[in-house]
Amino acid sequence: MAEPKQITLGMDSSGPTLAVCAFDGHKIIALHHTGIKQEQFLLPLLQRALDKAGADLPDIKKIFIVRGPGRFTGIRISLTFASMLKYLNGARVLGATVFDILRFQVAHSHSFSVWKKANPLGVLAVVLHAFREEYFLQIFDGSGQGPVWLDKETLLARLAQRQEPLYCAGTDKDGASLAELLDDRYRLAPLAECRVQPQTLIAMSADPAYEKDALEPLYLKPARFELGK
Numbered sequence: 618m619a620e621p622k623q624i625t626l627g628m629d630s631s632g633p634t635l636a637v638c639a640f641d642g643h644k645i646i647a648l649h650h651t652g653i654k655q656e657q658f659l660l661p662l663l664q665r666a667l668d669k670a671g672a673d674l675p676d677i678k679k680i681f682i683v684r685g686p687g688r689f690t691g692i693r694i695s696l697t698f699a700s701m702l703k704y705l706n707g708a709r710v711l712g713a714t715v716f717d718i719l720r721f722q723v724a725h726s727h728s729f730s731v732w733k734k735a736n737p738l739g740v741l742a743v744v745l746h747a748f749r750e751e752y753f754l755q756i757f758d759g760s761g762q763g764p765v766w767l768d769k770e771t772l773l774a775r776l777a778q779r780q781e782p783l784y785c786a787g788t789d790k791d792g793a794s795l796a797e798l799l800d801d802r803y804r805l806a807p808l809a810e811c812r813v814q815p816q817t818l819i820a821m822s823a824d825p826a827y828e829k830d831a832l833e834p835l836y837l838k839p840a841r842f843e844l845g846k
Contacts, residue, residue, distance in 0.1 A: 622670065622671065622672040623678050625640040626640075626679070626702075627818030628682050628818075630683070631685055632687050632691065635649060635650045635655040635691075636649040637662050637663050637666050639663075639672065647666075655691060656690075678708055679711065679822055680702050680711070681712060681818045681821060682710070682831070683714070683813060684714050685715070685837070686714070686837045709828065711828050716743045716753075716764050719787065719811060720743065723784070723806055723810050738781045739783065740758040740779075740784070741785075743755050743787050744798070745787045746788060751766060751767065751769065752766070753765070753766055753787075756779070756783075758781070782804070783803045784804045786811050788808075792812070794808050795811075
């Protein structure tokens with residue numbers, strides 16, 4: 618009799634593309650669907666991934682989700698589904714923000730390693746388009762300061778005020794490069810490092826630290842609230 622599968626599921630529904638990946642201990646099966654009403658496509662997409670892994674829903678023993686920021690409804694899809702798996706399967710639930718996921722990807726990249734060697738005092742800044750002319754920002758400088766939602770002018774001013782070199786990762790409108798937003802005083806991460814990768818979700822799922830607050834969404838507040846601080 619075959620041993621039961623032990624599946625780790627990665628899931629990102631925070632943006633316009635619903636992404637699901639299943640890891641059976643040997644290979645990652647990754648699928649995605651772009652469009653609205655992601656809740657209608659989640660279960661069919663998940664079943665396709667499980668079929669390819671030769672597994673079924675009860676075989677999911679761990680799930681890693683993206684907690685935000687992003688679309689309110691999209692984030693709730695992942696949180697609700699993860700809560701259901703925790704209740705039905707006893708699955709371990711882990712999760713991280715897009716900021717932490719991009720930090721993980723950048724930290725393990727060759728381009729950042731080379732840049733950091735040349736700029737030992739440099740730090741990572743993650744910039745993500747939020748809405749119209751507004752952006753999310755988190756700077757990983759060891760201060761422990763969390764992410765904020767800023768208008769474009771405030772974002773650019775805040776980056777310009779930094780004294781240390783900045784390595785900037787993230788995306789502009791419609792997933793485009795930050796090259797049109799930021800000038801050449803900043804080193805920009807390759808675009809591949811700036812998108813959530815299935816292998817990253819699986820790799821991060823091995824760290825139990827991400828179980829803390831795994832089901833707590835990160836929505837952030839619009840810039841008009843942040844400016845009053």
